[in-house]
Amino acid sequence: MNSPHSDQLRRGRFSEPGRLYLLTSKTLNRVPYLVDLRSARLLIAQLRTVEQEGIARSLAWVVMPDHFHWLVELGDVDLKTLMRRVKSxxxxxxxxYQRRTGRLWQQGFHDRALRREEDVRAVARYIVMNPKRAGLVERIGDYPHWDAIWL
Incomplete structure (x- = not known):
C-alpha cells in the first residue's frame, strides 16, 4: 500500500551531483523484513556497491527492521536512479534469501538536501542514534547495522 503522500515525495525533487542528501526508505507496509542479520547485511552490501560504482559516497547509514536512513554525497546520477538501484x-x-517474492519496499523515498552550513556530523549522529531512540538497544555500539565515516 502506498502512503497517501507518496506522490508528494517526488514533487519538486532535484538531484545535484556533489550535494549531500539524507535519504529514507521504508519497507512495504512497514513489515520488518530487515530484522535479521543476513537481510540487513544484504541491504548494506547494496549501499556499498553503489559507492564502489562511484555513484554515491556514503557518509552515514543505519538499517532498521523496517526502513533505512542514508546520508550520501550524490555522484553523477540522479536520486531516483540511485534509490532504484539500491532498492531493486x-x-x-x-x-x-528469505525465499519470498514480490515487493520489499514502499514506492518512493524521502529525501532532504542538506545545506552547506548544516552540521553534517549532527545529522550523522541523528541517523546512527535511531536504534537507541527506537528502544532496540541501550548503547548504539550494541547495534550492528550502522556506520559513519567519522568512526
Whole structure:
C-alpha cells in the first residue's frame, strides 16, 4: 500500500551531483523484513556497491527492521536512479534469501538536501542514534547495522 503522500515525495525533487542528501526508505507496509542479520547485511552490501560504482559516497547509514536512513554525497546520477538501484538489487537479494517474492519496499523515498552550513556530523549522529531512540538497544555500539565515516 502506498502512503497517501507518496506522490508528494517526488514533487519538486532535484538531484545535484556533489550535494549531500539524507535519504529514507521504508519497507512495504512497514513489515520488518530487515530484522535479521543476513537481510540487513544484504541491504548494506547494496549501499556499498553503489559507492564502489562511484555513484554515491556514503557518509552515514543505519538499517532498521523496517526502513533505512542514508546520508550520501550524490555522484553523477540522479536520486531516483540511485534509490532504484539500491532498492531493486536489495529486493532481489533479500527475497532470494528469505525465499519470498514480490515487493520489499514502499514506492518512493524521502529525501532532504542538506545545506552547506548544516552540521553534517549532527545529522550523522541523528541517523546512527535511531536504534537507541527506537528502544532496540541501550548503547548504539550494541547495534550492528550502522556506520559513519567519522568512526
Amino acid at each position: 538489487r536489495s529486493t532481489r537479494m533479500i527475497n532470494g
